[in-house]
Amino acid sequence: MRYAKALLSFAAELHEDEQAYAEMSALSQAFVAVPALHQAMLNPMLPEADKFKLLLTAACGDKKPSKSLERFLQLVLANGRASAMLFIAHSFGTLYRRTNHIINGKLVVPAKVGDELIARLQQVVENRSQCKVDFEVEVDPAIQGGFILSYDTYRLDASLRTELSRLRRELSR
Numbered sequence: 735m736r737y738a739k740a741l742l743s744f745a746a747e748l749h750e751d752e753q754a755y756a757e758m759s760a761l762s763q764a765f766v767a768v769p770a771l772h773q774a775m776l777n778p779m780l781p782e783a784d785k786f787k788l789l790l791t792a793a794c795g796d797k798k799p800s801k802s803l804e805r806f807l808q809l810v811l812a813n814g815r816a817s818a819m820l821f822i823a824h825s826f827g828t829l830y831r832r833t834n835h836i837i838n839g840k841l842v843v844p845a846k847v848g849d850e851l852i853a854r855l856q857q858v859v860e861n862r863s864q865c866k867v868d869f870e871v872e873v874d875p876a877i878q879g880g881f882i883l884s885y886d887t888y889r890l891d892a893s894l895r896t897e898l899s900r901l902r903r904e905l906s907r
Contacts, residue, residue, distance in 0.1 A: 737810060737818070738825035742833065745802040753800045755830045757793040762823040764792035775816040782811045789819060831868065839867040839885035842893075844877050859885045 745754035765771050774780055774788055789807050790799050810816060831837065839859050841852065856869045863886055879894035 735825050735829075737806075737815065737822045738829050740809075741802065741806045741822075741826055742829050744806065745800065748800070748802050750800040750802045751830065754802050754806075755827065757800060757803050758823045758826045758830075760795070761789065761793040761819070762827055765820045765823065768792070772820055775819055782816075785816050786811055789816075835865045836868050837863055837865045837886045839869045839883070840872065841869065842872045842874050842877060842882040842884075844873070844875050844879055844881075844894075846873055847871070855883065859883070 741754060741758070742751065745751040771788065771792055775785060786807055790804070793799065793803060810819065810822065815822070839856065841855060852869065852871055856867055859867045859869070865886075867885060877893035877895045878898070880892040880897070882893050882896075883890045
C-alpha cells in the first residue's frame with residue numbers, strides 16, 4: 735500500500751495521474767490474464783532489466799509509458815519488491831478511485847448494444863451515485879435477454895435467465 739500511495743502522489747505531482755491509472759489498470763489486468771507474469775516476478779533468476787521490460791509491456795503495450803511509471807518500476811525493482819507488483823497495482827487502482835470519487839460499474843448484455851445506450855446508462859448510474867463511473871460492458875449470451883447492471887454495492891438483474899429461474903422455482907412449489 736505504501737508503494738501505491740507513493741506512485742499516486744508522484745504521478746499527481748507530474749500531472750500524470752490519469753495516465754498512471756490507465757497503465758496500472760492495464761498492468762493489473764495483465765496479471766489476471768497472464769498468471770505467468772506473476773511467476774516471472776517471483777523468479778530470482780530473471781534479471782531486473784527483463785522484469786522491467788515485462789512490466790512496461792504489460793502496462794503500456796507499444797505506447798510510451800509515463801515518466802512516473804518508469805521511475806516507479808525502477809524503484810520497486812531496486813528495492814526487490816517485484817513480487818508485490820500485483821498487489822501494488824490493485825492497491826493503486828483502489829486508491830486512485832477513492833481519491834477521485836470513481837466507482838466501478840458493469841453492464842452485462844446478451845448482445846452488443848449501441849454506444850448511446852451505454853452512455854445513457856452510465857449517466858444514470860453517475861447521477862444516482864454522485865460519482866464518476868468506470869464503466870465496463872460485457873456481452874454474455876447466456877443471460878438470454880435483458881441486462882445485469884452492477885455498480886458500487888448495487889446489482890440490478892433484469893435478465894431473462896434470472897426471471898426464468900425464478901419462475902421455475904415458483905412453479906415447482
